[in-house]
Each structure stands twice: as structure tokens, then as C-alpha cells.
Amino acid sequence: MKKKGLFSRRAFVKGGLATSFSPAVAAIARPLRKLASLDQGDSLDPLPDLGVIALNRLTFGPRPEDFGKFKKLGKTDIRRLQAFVEMQLEPGRLGGDSICEGKVKEAGLSTLNKNFTQLWADHVVAADVLRETEKEKISSMADSGDTPRPGLAKTELAKIEKGNENQLRLEPITQLENATWIRAIYSDRQLFEVLVNFWHDHFSIFGWEGKISPLFIHYDRDVIRKHALGNFREMLEDVARSPAMLVYLDNALNQSGNPNENYARELFELHTLGAENYLGTQDRKTVAGFGTGQSIGYVDGDVYEAARGFTGWRLDQGKDSKNTGQFDYFEQWHDRFQKIVLGHPLVEYQPPLKDGKDILDLLTKHPGTARYVCRKLCRRLVSNNPSNTLVEKAANVFRENLKAHDQLKQVVKTIIFSNEFRNSWGHKIKRPFEFTVGLLRATGADFSFSDPFKNNFEKTGQRLFQWRTPDGYPDFHEKWANTNSLLERWRLTDQIFLGGLPGIKIDADLIRQNIKGMSPENLISYWGHQYLGREVSIETFNAIITFLKDDKIGGKKVAGALALLFMSPDFQWS
Amino acid sequence: MNSSLTRKNFLSLIGTGIFPTFFGNIAFADNSNRDILIYVFLRGGCDALNFLPPLSGEDRKVYEEERPNLKISLTGSDALIPLDSRFGLHPSAKPLAELFQEKKLAFVHAAGLTANTRSHFEAQSLVELGTPDKKTTGSGWIARYLETIDANGDGYLPAVSLGGLNPASLLSFSHALSLNDPKRMNLVGDKSIQGAQRAALKSMYRSKNSWLHKAGQSALNALDLVESRDPNTDLIRPGIEYPKGEIGNRLKILSQLLKMGLGIQIATVDMGGWDTHKYQGVGTEGTYAKQVEQLSSALHALYSDLNDSTPNAISKKVTIVVMTEFGRRLRENANRGTDHGHGGMMMILGDHVRGGKVYGKWPGLHTDQLYERADLAVSTDFRQVLTEVIIKRLKNNRIATIFPSYSNYSALNLIDSI
Numbered sequence: 002m003k004k005k006g007l008f009s010r011r012a013f014v015k016g017g018l019a020t021s022f023s024p025a026v027a028a029i030a031r032p033l034r035k036l037a038s039l040d041q042g043d044s045l046d047p048l049p050d051l052g053v054i055a056l057n058r059l060t061f062g063p064r065p066e067d068f069g070k071f072k073k074l075g076k077t078d079i080r081r082l083q084a085f086v087e088m089q090l091e092p093g094r095l096g097g098d099s100i101c102e103g104k105v106k107e108a109g110l111s112t113l114n115k116n117f118t119q120l121w122a123d124h125v126v127a128a129d130v131l132r133e134t135e136k137e138k139i140s141s142m143a144d145s146g147d148t149p150r151p152g153l154a155k156t157e158l159a160k161i162e163k164g165n166e167n168q169l170r171l172e173p174i175t176q177l178e179n180a181t182w183i184r185a186i187y188s189d190r191q192l193f194e195v196l197v198n199f200w201h202d203h204f205s206i207f208g209w210e211g212k213i214s215p216l217f218i219h220y221d222r223d224v225i226r227k228h229a230l231g232n233f234r235e236m237l238e239d240v241a242r243s244p245a246m247l248v249y250l251d252n253a254l255n256q257s258g259n260p261n262e263n264y265a266r267e268l269f270e271l272h273t274l275g276a277e278n279y280l281g282t283q284d285r286k287t288v289a290g291f292g293t294g295q296s297i298g299y300v301d302g303d304v305y306e307a308a309r310g311f312t313g314w315r316l317d318q319g320k321d322s323k324n325t326g327q328f329d330y331f332e333q334w335h336d337r338f339q340k341i342v343l344g345h346p347l348v349e350y351q352p353p354l355k356d357g358k359d360i361l362d363l364l365t366k367h368p369g370t371a372r373y374v375c376r377k378l379c380r381r382l383v384s385n386n387p388s389n390t391l392v393e394k395a396a397n398v399f400r401e402n403l404k405a406h407d408q409l410k411q412v413v414k415t416i417i418f419s420n421e422f423r424n425s426w427g428h429k430i431k432r433p434f435e436f437t438v439g440l441l442r443a444t445g446a447d448f449s450f451s452d453p454f455k456n457n458f459e460k461t462g463q464r465l466f467q468w469r470t471p472d473g474y475p476d477f478h479e480k481w482a483n484t485n486s487l488l489e490r491w492r493l494t495d496q497i498f499l500g501g502l503p504g505i506k507i508d509a510d511l512i513r514q515n516i517k518g519m520s521p522e523n524l525i526s527y528w529g530h531q532y533l534g535r536e537v538s539i540e541t542f543n544a545i546i547t548f549l550k551d552d553k554i555g556g557k558k559v560a561g562a563l564a565l566l567f568m569s570p571d572f573q574w575s
Numbered sequence: 576m577n578s579s580l581t582r583k584n585f586l587s588l589i590g591t592g593i594f595p596t597f598f599g600n601i602a603f604a605d606n607s608n609r610d611i612l613i614y615v616f617l618r619g620g621c622d623a624l625n626f627l628p629p630l631s632g633e634d635r636k637v638y639e640e641e642r643p644n645l646k647i648s649l650t651g652s653d654a655l656i657p658l659d660s661r662f663g664l665h666p667s668a669k670p671l672a673e674l675f676q677e678k679k680l681a682f683v684h685a686a687g688l689t690a691n692t693r694s695h696f697e698a699q700s701l702v703e704l705g706t707p708d709k710k711t712t713g714s715g716w717i718a719r720y721l722e723t724i725d726a727n728g729d730g731y732l733p734a735v736s737l738g739g740l741n742p743a744s745l746l747s748f749s750h751a752l753s754l755n756d757p758k759r760m761n762l763v764g765d766k767s768i769q770g771a772q773r774a775a776l777k778s779m780y781r782s783k784n785s786w787l788h789k790a791g792q793s794a795l796n797a798l799d800l801v802e803s804r805d806p807n808t809d810l811i812r813p814g815i816e817y818p819k820g821e822i823g824n825r826l827k828i829l830s831q832l833l834k835m836g837l838g839i840q841i842a843t844v845d846m847g848g849w850d851t852h853k854y855q856g857v858g859t860e861g862t863y864a865k866q867v868e869q870l871s872s873a874l875h876a877l878y879s880d881l882n883d884s885t886p887n888a889i890s891k892k893v894t895i896v897v898m899t900e901f902g903r904r905l906r907e908n909a910n911r912g913t914d915h916g917h918g919g920m921m922m923i924l925g926d927h928v929r930g931g932k933v934y935g936k937w938p939g940l941h942t943d944q945l946y947e948r949a950d951l952a953v954s955t956d957f958r959q960v961l962t963e964v965i966i967k968r969l970k971n972n973r974i975a976t977i978f979p980s981y982s983n984y985s986a987l988n989l990i991d992s993i
Contacts, residue, residue, distance in 0.1 A: 042786040251852050259909035263852045270694050281691035282947060301693055430787055460755055469847055472696055482786050483741050484794040485753035495763035540782035544775040554767045561768045569779050570787050
């Protein structure tokens with residue numbers, strides 16, 4: 002065995018088997034609590050401690066010290082959970098989040114704190130100017146025969162300049178991606194970060210486009226983060242008015258006469274009522290409730306009427322305006338006549354913005370919206386197929402607090418403090434982002450964002466803000482339990498533990514110290530408690546033991562074994 | 576013997592000793608005569624009316640009136656390519672025109688999903704579940720097809736999906752391989768660690784049968800299989816150029832996989848970017864033309880790559896079906912784009928296709944003939960086309976299982992039986 006190996010044969014022998022114990026016994030001995038709404042093929046692992054459940058689903062994954070901290074929060078599980086959630090949802094009680102802030106600062110992300118005006122000036126207007134001057138430069142080359150950069154062909158130059166222009170436009174989203182990773186890993190406000198991630202999926206925008214990227218920092222900070230624990234109606238309107246969404250779903254182009262229905266359709270289907278309340282293309286007058294101004298669901302006719310309602314909601318951009326990029330209501334484009342949405346008439350000649358606001362009100366108040374949004378939240382926080390009972394309970398809180406400034410906080414609490422939350426395990430797996438952040442948190446890795454890391458992570462299929470269509474990354478296990486996603490997780494894990502990715506440092510001493518004087522059996526058991534907060538399953542335990550005892554393996558054996566723990570089914574469940 | 580495995584390959588596979596249950600797999604052993612189906616899905620709603628614009632008569636007149644800015648012209652450098660007396664092909668689809676003339680390619684116009692929906696996500700899901708009348712079906716149509724042939728992924732890859740996440744058509748089939756790149760089908764680190772890790776993963780993931788474990792098993796099987804086929808040897812025929820971009824890359828990888836002889840029965844390929852609400856472009860300029868160009872040259876490259884003119888050319892055993900969730904509105908919108916519509920089009924490409932013809936009953940573009948007086952109607956249920964391919968090329972009659980609510984099937988006769 003090479004000296005460099007993190008683990009020597011001697012260490013095994015020294016540890017001996019005397020202190021080892023069988024995890025199988027522990028696993029069997031633990032009572033199997035009844036699981037809620039079991040899907041076919043879900044995990045049959047025993048329900049872990051509430052701390053494990055909470056730390057897996059309400060944070061981006063537990064760090065070794067978190068299990069103990071959770072236990073100290075109260076005398077009973079329920080009290081601990083309450084204390085944990087209250088603390089997480091009252092940012093003030095968590096302090097200044099200084100480690101995270103320090104990490105973000107260290108990363109030198111200059112665009113994060115720019116206000117909208119600066120972002121527009123530096124990344125849109127400046128890029129436009131760059132494009133124009135480069136165009137001139139290139140066309141003057143043709144006239145004079147000069148090359149501004151000797152030896153460069155015209156087409157090459159054009160490519161380079163286009164690159165600079167794009168770089169300028171994409172800088173904000175690039176930096177936000179970096180910051181989002183840092184926050185997910187280091188922030189003390191974990192539940193907040195989890196919910197921000199949820200709302201980014203709910204109001205999903207593809208950010209990696211020159212036109213969107215400069216607007217995305219504002220969208221993340223002043224829309225999603227601002228309202229993630231706040232009021233749904235307020236968030237909905239800020240989304241509707243956000244330059245990023247106006248551009249992404251084309252409402253910036255929506256004008257009277259021949260409206261663009263892209264935004265209106267997704268507003269119904271994805272942001273509020275959801276496809277579960279879509280009744281297709283039938284005549285809207287035939288929908289139950291239409292006559293009383295409360296259609297039970299929506300049809301295409303409602304989408305068209307709503308599209309008319311949002312005509313003129315655009316951004317201040319271009320020739321007939323000041324080009325600030327800000328939200329702008331353009332009266333000349335607005336369709337002033339009567340509309341009927343969900344059976345509810347909007348009279349003609351309403352004051353500015355009133356049509357759109359009325360539609361947002363109607364949608365927010367609709368019981369279908371409460372159910373659809375709450376079902377998604379339950380899926381995120383509890384299980385793949387949450388029970389209708391839980392969804393209804395959350396939806397009631399949603400509806401009872403339509404105007405409350407902390408409506409969404411109350412909904413989230415209702416879901417977390419349910420029996421179903423405490424009794425569900427293994428109906429979900431971590432998605433690639435949760436998996437990777439979870440691994441980095443568990444191992445206490447020192448993280449800074451790098452291109453090789455990004456390139457490897459991207460293959461898992463969940464690069465941040467890169468889902469093209471407006472439905473956001475799926476949250477169903479059916480979509481993530483597949484060969485590609487698992488294989489790329491395994492590869493990424495190996496890259497981190499065996500290959501080495503720039504920017505990621507896992508303390509080698511940590512691994513080495515762990516094994517001092519420990520038998521392989523005890524080592525794995527120790528890892529289980531450190532990183533999973535529970536015993537490793539017997540199958541995973543046996544597989545890693547065999548690996549550790551395999552004499553044919555050269556160096557990095559312990560690192561390879563620890564990697565296996567993160568590649569195992571045990572670490573995927575949540 | 577499986578189509579994509581020659582006898583020699585088969586024996587060499589056995590020689591590796593990595594497929595303990597190989598012989599036990601009757602389905603794999605007896606599928607001697609089955610085609611491989613490649614199912615390409617154009618996501619976002621491909622504008623069928625600009626893909627196959629009408630070139631004559633009243634329909635042409637209506638088309639030009641409703642699409643003053645977006646119409647594909649009859650003359651000039653950007654003119655459509657005439658296919659027959661009624662329809663032309665988009666000028667950026669020249670590579671497809673070639674295949675059409677060689678009678679390898681057929682179109683079905685006004686084909687698609689009959690359900691009343693203009694939602695992308697719902698329409699895609701209804702198509703892929705194969706039950707236009709039911710949103711909550713628990714399995715995809717391809718998954719049900721694979722069940723009818725007992726495909727279990729033991730020692731071969733019954734289904735691959737190119738596009739990262741498995742599509743709904745494979746819902747409930749846990750042995751599908753979703754794939755980015757066969758060159759990444761390995762673990763990392765030195766050989767001894769890789770081997771031992773793989774053994775460890777096998778013992779973990781084979782110990783139970785949850786959906787997670789099954790996905791792990793499928794990934795591990797795929798690792799073994801792909802590795803045994805040397806994924807690093809480039810099998811693309813010299814001179815074949817796949818276009819750069821999503822669809823080109825995916826079809827290129829697919830070709831490599833098919834040539835590796837992995838026992839693939841069915842492959843799904845996604846191509847996004849068809850949701851052209853604004854500035855979709857005119858003639859050979861703009862977003863839409865670029866999409867058409869990419870798709871056309873990628874399909875052409877794939878077909879040529881598989882058709883090496885030898886008696887054993889893979890192309891003889893492959894049928895390619897292309898479809899989308901819906902077509903787009905007849906009338907262009909104010910932003911020189913088109914909104915969600917209804918009737919779309921399908922393409923069938925392969926050696927046994929009765930190509931060179933545009934199939935399907937043409938519903939017409941007069942207002943009264945349109946779906947809800949706005950969109951091209953659907954005159955051919957997408958299941959009719961798929962059923963014909965399934966019966967004639969996949970040699971499978973279990974249509975009631977694959978498309979449970981589908982009845983009154985009659986063949987369009989667009990493909991020869993095996």
C-alpha cells in the first residue's frame with residue numbers, strides 16, 4: 002500500500018473488531034412507524050429521527066453538528082421542530098449570517114448589489130453601445146482595408162467582440178449562480194434558501210440569455226427573495242411587473258388588437274390555478290360558476306381575455322421612451338374594452354393597471370390557486386404525492402390569510418407542523434442541486450465556484466436558472482430517479498473525493514482523523530452518524546465494508562469509501 | 576437475435592461473462608424481426624403551417640392573408656420547396672426534401688392530438704402518456720409497449736432517452752437509460768477503485784427494488800454494457816456531418832449507441848425551442864428557420880450515417896417518427912410570431928417508409944374548417960400513425976395495452992410491413 006493512501010491496513014487491524022457492532026441489529030430493532038401515503042416502490046427504510054427529516058427537507062442538508070444542535074432545541078420532537086422552524090423563519094434570531102456574507106464578499110461578485118438602474122446601464126446599455134461601436138469598427142475595416150487588430154480576420158474579430166458583448170450581458174447571471182451556491186451551502190437561513198429555490202422553480206425564468214441576465218439579479222433579490230416568506234398576491238404582481246418576466250414570457254410585446262398570450266397562459270397554468278384547473282378549450286360560458294362570476298376552472302377563453310387585460314404592461318425600453326428598462330404601463334397599447342375573466346366582468350375604460358390587477362386578484366382568490374400552490378409546496382417539503390388532507394389544510398391557511406403580510410410563512414408552518422411531515426420519509430430523493438449542496442455541507446468542504454465544478458454539475462441536469470421552459474425544474478422523483486442523474490451524481494462525487502475539483506477542498510485530515518483507531522465497521526457506523534444522522538443501511542454497510550477490505554485497491558481507499566456513502570441510496574432519500 | 580446485434584457481437588457479449596441472466600431473457604432472444612423506433616419530439620409546438628405551407632388554391636390565399644409577414648413565399652431565393660400539388664416544404668428543410676424525393680420520408684399533415692388543450696405541458700403529457708382522454712395515466716405509451724415485450728434491461732438497453740430527463744412516454748419504465756454522452760459512462764479514479772466502487776454500488780442498488788434502486792441498477796447495467804462496447808471509438812461514418820447544436824449532438828450520440836449494438840429497442844429524442852411567440856422569422860432567416868435547418872440536417876445526417884449501403888445497414892432496421900404537441904395559430908400575432916394552435920404534422924423516415932408523399936386528410940384553412948375557427952384542425956390522430964408503425968415495424972399487436980382508449984384504427988399505409 003502506498004504511503005500516501007489516507008487509510009492504512011494497519012489502522013484497520015489496530016481498531017480491531019472488538020468495538021464494532023452490527024448496524025443490522027440496530028436497524029431491525031428500531032420500530033417501523035407507519036408511513037403516510039406510500040407510493041409503489043418508495044423507500045422502506047425505517048423512519049429516521051425527526052431531526053434527520055427536518056434537516057434534510059428544511060435545509061440543504063445537515064452538517065455533522067446539526068443533529069446534536071437540533072436535539073438541544075427542546076424536550077420533545079415537536080418542540081424541537083417548532084423551535085427550529087421559528088428560528089429559521091425569524092431571520093433576526095439567526096444573526097447576521099456573517100460566514101455566508103463573508104464568503105459572498107470573498108467571491109468578489111460586483112453585480113450583486115447593483116440596483117436596477119445600474120444593472121440596466123452597465124449590462125444592457127453598455128452592451129448595446131459595445132455592439133454598435135464594434136459594428137462600426139468592423140464595417141470601417143471593409144471601407145479602409147485596415148484591421149484594428151493586425152492579423153485578425155474580420156470574422157474572427159466579430160466573434161471576439163460578440164464575445165465581449167455577451168460576457169457583459171451574462172455577467173449578472175454568472176455571478177448570481179455563484180452567489181446562490183454559496184448561500185445554499187453557507188447561509189444560516191437555510192429554510193429561506195430552500196424556499197427561494199422553490200419560488201424560483203414556481204416562477205421559473207431561464208436566465209442564461211443576454212436579454213434576461215441583466216434583469217435577473219433584480220428578479221432574484223427584489224421579487225423572489227423579497228416575497229418568499231411574504232404575501233402571494235404581492236409576489237404575483239411583482240413577478241408580473243418584473244422586467245425579467247415581461248421579457249421572458251413576451252408580455253413586454255403584448256398590445257391591443259392582436260395580443261401576445263404567452264404570459265397570460267402561463268399565469269393561469271403555472272403561476273396560479275395550475276393545469277389541474279384547466280378545462281381545455283370549451284366555451285367559457287359552459288364552465289360551472291361562470292354565471293355567478295366564479296368559474297370553477299379556466300379555459301382558453303379566459304386566457305385570451307386575460308391577455309387583453311395585460312396589454313400595455315411592458316418595460317421602458319427603446320425609441321418612444323427613456324430606455325430605463327423599468328416597468329412601464331403604456332396606455333396606448335392597452336385594450337380598454339370590457340373583458341370577462343373566470344366569469345367576472347372587468348368593465349371598459351378602467352383606470353391604468355386596474356385590469357391586470359383585477360385579474361391577479363381573481364386568480365389569487367380562486368380556491369384552485371390555493372390548492373395548486375399548496376400542493377407544490379407540500380411536494381417540496383413533504384413527499385412526492387402529498388395527501389389531499391394536507392393540501393386542503395395548507396390551502397385553507399392560504400385562503401384565510403390572503404392579505405396577511407406573512408401569508409406564505411403561515412402556510413409553510415402549517416405544512417411543516419403536520420403529522421404528515423413528521424411521518425414521511427423516502428417518498429422523495431434529493432434533486433441534483435440538493436444532493437450536491439448536501440454533500441458539500443455534510444463534509445464541511447471549503448467551496449468556491451469554479452468552471453470545472455460547474456461543468457461537472459451541469460451534467461446532472463439541474464444547473465441553476467437554466468430550465469428553458471417556464472414550468473421550472475420538476476419536483477417529481479419520476480423525473481430524477483434515472484440513469485443519467487444518478488450516474489452524474491456518482492461521477493461528481495468521485496471527482497470531489499478522488500479527482501479533485503478546483504475550488505472544493507475537503508479536509509483530508511478530517512478523513513484521516515476519523516479512522517484513527519477505528520475498525521472499518523466502526524468507521525462506517527461513525528460516518529453514518531456524522532453524515533446521515535443515523536445508522537447506515539445494512540446493504541450499504543456491507544458494500545462499503547467489502548470495499549474497505551479489498552486489498553487490490555491502491556491509494557485513496559478511505560476517500561473512495563466515503564464517496565460511496567454519498568453515492569449510496571441512503572444519502573439520496575429525503 | 577436482436578436487430579442491432581450481429582451473431583458475432585452476440586457471442587462476444589456472452590464471452591465477457593457480464594450478463595448472467597442473458598440466456599434467460601426470452602424477449603431479447605426472440606425479437607428477431609423488430610425495428611428500432613426513434614421517437615423525436617419537437618417541444619414547444621412546431622409551426623406545421625410554415626413547415627408544410629399550402630402552395631395552391633383557396634388555402635394558399637387564406638394562408639397569405641393570415642400570415643402577411645410570416646408566409647413562406649412561392650418564388651425567390653427563399654421560396655418553399657414544392658412537394659406535391661398542394662404543399663411545399665420550408666426552404667430551410669432542403670435535406671429533408673432530398674429524403675422525400677428518395678421516397679424515404681413521408682409527412683402526415685394536420686396530424687396530432689385531438690384533445691382540447693392548448694397547454695404545452697398538458698398536450699405533451701397527453702401525447703406521451705398515449706391517452707388523450709386521461710391526464711392521470713400512470714405510465715407512458717412507450718413504457719407500456721416495452722412491458723408487452725417484457726423488456727427488463729437485463730444485459731441490454733431496451734430504451735434510451737436523449738435529453739437528460741426521461742420523458743413522460745417512459746413513465747413507470749425504470750430501465751430506461753437517459754443519457755448525455757456514452758463517453759461519460761464510467762466512474763472516476765484509478766481502475767482498481769473504479770472496479771471496487773462499481774461492485775459496491777451493485778451490491779447496494781441490487782439489494783432492493785424501490786424506484787431509486789431500480790434506476791441505480793439500470794445505471795450500473797448501462798455502465799457495464801457501454802464499457803464492453805468501447806464508447807471511445809468513434810463509429811460515425813466518415814464524411815457525415817451532424818449540425819452543431821442540441822438535436823445534432825443528440826442524434827450523433829444516438830447513432831453511436833445504435834452502432835455499439837446495445838440492444839436498443841426504442842429511443843426518444845427531445846428537441847426544444849419551437850415555442851415561437853415572437854419574431855419567428857421569415858424565409859430562411861430567424862429562429863424558426865434555424866430550428867428547421869437544424870432538425871433537417873440532423874435527421875439527414877442520422878439517416879445517412881445509419882445507411883452505409885451494405886446489406887446489414889442499420890437503417891434497414893430503424894423507423895424514425897417525428898412529432899410535436901400541437902401546431903400553431905393560423906393567424907400570425909402582432910409580434911411576428913404565432914401562438915399555440917392545434918393541428919400539427921408528423922414525419923416518418925426510414926427505408927421501409929412509403930415516402931415521397933404527404934399523407935392525411937387535409938382539413939382546409941377556411942374559417943369554418945378550422946379548429947375553433949382559429950387553428951388547423953387535427954384530421955389524423957397521432958396514435959393512428961404510431962399504431963401502424965408498431966404493428967408493421969415493431970411486430971406488435973397489443974395496441975389495446977399501448978393505447979388503451981384508442982379504437983377504429985385503420986392504416987394510412989405509409990409504411991411496409993416487415
